[in-house]
Amino acid sequence: LNISERLDSVYSAHQKPQSLQFQYGTAGFRTKANTLDSVVFVVGILASLRSKYLDGQTIGVMITASHNPPEDNGVKLVDPQGEMLEQSWEQFATVLANVSTQHELVVELNRIISQLNIDLKVKSRVIVARDSRDSGPQLVQSTIDGLEVLDTEYQDFKMLTTPQLHYLVRAINTLDSPVSYGEPSESGYYKKLATAFKQLVSTPISITVDAANGIGGPKLIALANHLEGLLSVTVVNNEYINPNALNVNSGADFVKTNQKLPQGISPKPFDLYASFDGDADRVVFYYSDDDGVFHLLDGDKISTLLAAFISDIVKKSGIEAHIGVVQTAYANGSSTDFLKEKLQLPVVCTPTGVKHLHHEAAKFDVGVYFEANGHGTVLFADSFIETLKSTEPSTPDEQRALEQLIQLSNLINQTVGDAISDLLAVLVVLTIKQWDPSSWDASYTDLPNKLAKVIVPDRNIFKTTDAERRLTSPSGLQDKIDASVKKYTRGRSFVRASGTEDAVRVYAEAGTRTEADELSQEVVGLVK
Ligand code: NG1
Ligand code: ZN
Known part of the structure; x- marks a missing residue:
């Protein structure tokens, strides 16, 4: 296989524009869609190498820019068990994305191949999917x-939610193995979730979901079709066939950032609503009270709800388990206090980006992790x-608790945050507890907070430590932030460079x- 010859016929069509620089960040590559062609081309080559390196296991490529505007797009790689690309490979992605001649590309590819001793004769396998953006088909090509x-x-696989692609990667790689993750098809995904849901609840549930005009809408409806009579969903902002509407005045990011209702929802007091983001890996919930006041139930509320419920049924099951919660600095201070003080659970704080949270959560028997934004x-x-499967229960209550834990592990996507799966999990818990949204909300009261975005000449000078809670550069800035924070009761503030936006x-x-x-x-004033 002569890589250089292979590139002869295709490279010129996918050459990098000279002026651009790319970086594999928190969520892979993400930028204006019309600048991404060369990037997805080399990502295709890198995904092939990753598969060969891992003995031909299937690697995933997802084309999405999640909650970002319609004209953006992005790409990320999914590893064999459905996790994010191993961190040590991100640098290879960045290097390849920035070469600007065919010769350089060959040199860099050969460098990776020899450094990692990759056998090019191994058959490589990759699956690809995209969200609903109109730039998607061309980038897939x-x-x-x-x-x-x-x-x-x-x-x-054409259009899928991001978590569906993660599911498929794991299902394909575990096919015929004792730890098979499920049927490796989109319908296998629905069947797995629907089967678990039916084992957990039997009373009909209905909910209205804002799908951000993204791919989560039709996929949620497909799921609900497997649960007829049990789950009835009304989807608003379901114009996924109109890519210009994607994430506009709607979706989880809009609701969380603006702390208000998306377009298209006129809330009935104390009814529960949910918003997905554009690729349906995030979900937030909310309700309105009888004074019409909006109440947000974000990732922290989801995390505390699930952690409390699971630690409760673990106790009922009679078995021991090390349960922990992983958050980022964006978690509301009240949620952290609630987890530590009321629930007496260990809480770990990691840098932003689910890959960091995921790895920490994997260290527990049951690891609950959510970013405040609902991922x-x-x-x-x-x-x-x-242990759950092999434990002999000594009472019917224990048996029920064991069964519930097993079904929850099937219901909740084990590869990555999943809006559809998380929605079902929250509905299960609320139904079993017979809670309305205000009972859920009552567990603790969020501290008022604000997330601001500041455009600066060079965001790379902002360097952090302590899971991004403190700045080490620019020098002197952290001291000024500390001095400001001190003036406020229960004040907390931190500054970091975004990994997905400039x-x-x-x-x-x-x-x-x-x-x-x-x-x-x-603090915004200090940063400017
Ligand atoms: P950046 O842009 O690095 O803050 C944002 C989110 C992350 C994560 C990524 C990937 C916030 C504050 N940041 O990252 O939590 O979800 O996008 O989508 O919400
Ligand atoms: Zn997303």
């Missing part, structure tokens, strides 16, 4: 051009599931709304 350079066997899941360790984020929380806004303004 360019990815495929990259896959063909190394004769990779591929399957294009997260619950990981059940294989050894813990084994901006710096400023988070602030404090005892009252006015204080939170003031603190935010002060």
Whole structure:
């Protein structure tokens, strides 16, 4: 296989524009869709190498820019068990994305191949999917051009939610194995979730979901079709066939950031609503009270709900388990206090980006992780599931608790945060507890907070430590932030460079709304 010759016919069509620089960040590559062609092409080649390196296991490529505007797009790689690409490979992606001649590309590819001792004769396998953006099909085609350079066997699943692609990667790689993850098809995904849901609840449930005009809408409806009579969903903002509407005035990110209702929802007091983001890996919930006041139930609320419920049934099951919760600095301070003090659970804080949370959560028997923005899941360790299955219950209550834990582990996507799966999990818990949204909300009260975005000349000078809670550079800035924070009751604020946008984020929380806004303004002023 002569890579250089292989590239001769295709490279010129996928050459990098000279002026652009790319970086594999928190969520892979993400930028304006019309600048991404060369990037997805080399990602196709890199995915092939990754598959060969891992003895021909299937690798996933997802084309999506999640909650970002319609004109953006992005690409990320999914590893064999459905996790995010191993961190040590991100640098290869960045290097390849920035070469600007065919010769350089060959040199860099050969460097990777010899450094990792990759056998090019191993058959490589990759699956590809995309969200509903209109730039998607062309970018998939360019990815495929990259896959063909190394004769990779591929399957294009067209439009899927991001978590569905993660599911498929794991299902394909565990096919016929004792730890089979499920049927490796889209319908296998629905069957797995629907089967678990039916084992957990029997009373009919209905909910209205804002799908951000993204791919989550039709996929949620497909899921609900497997649960007729049990789950009835009304989807608003379901114009996924109109890519210009994607994430506009709708979706989980809009609701969380603006702390208000999306377009298209006129809430009935104390009814529960949910918003997905554009690729349906995030979900947030909310309700309105009888005064019409909006109440957000974000990732922290989901995390505490699930953690409390699971630790409760673990106790009922009569077995021991090490349960922990993983958060980022964006978690509301009240949620952290609630987890530590009321639930007495260990809480770990990691840098932003689910890959960090995921790895920490995997260290527990049951690891609950959510970003405040609603991206997260619950990981059940294989050894813990084994214990659940092999334990002989001594009472009907114990038996029920064991059964519930097993079904929850099937219901909750083990590969990555999944809006559809998390929605079902929350509905199960609320139904079993017979809670309305205000009972859920009552567990703790969020500290008023504000997330601001500041455009700066160079965001790379903002360097952090302590899971991004403190700045080490620019020098002196952290001291000024500390001095501001001190002035406010229960004040907390931190600054970090975004990994997905060319901006710096400023988070602030404090005892009252006015204080939170003031603190935010002060720190924004310091950063500018
Ligand atoms: P950045 O842009 O690095 O803050 C954002 C989210 C992350 C994560 C990624 C990937 C916030 C504050 N940040 O990252 O949590 O979800 O996008 O989508 O919500
Ligand atoms: Zn997303």
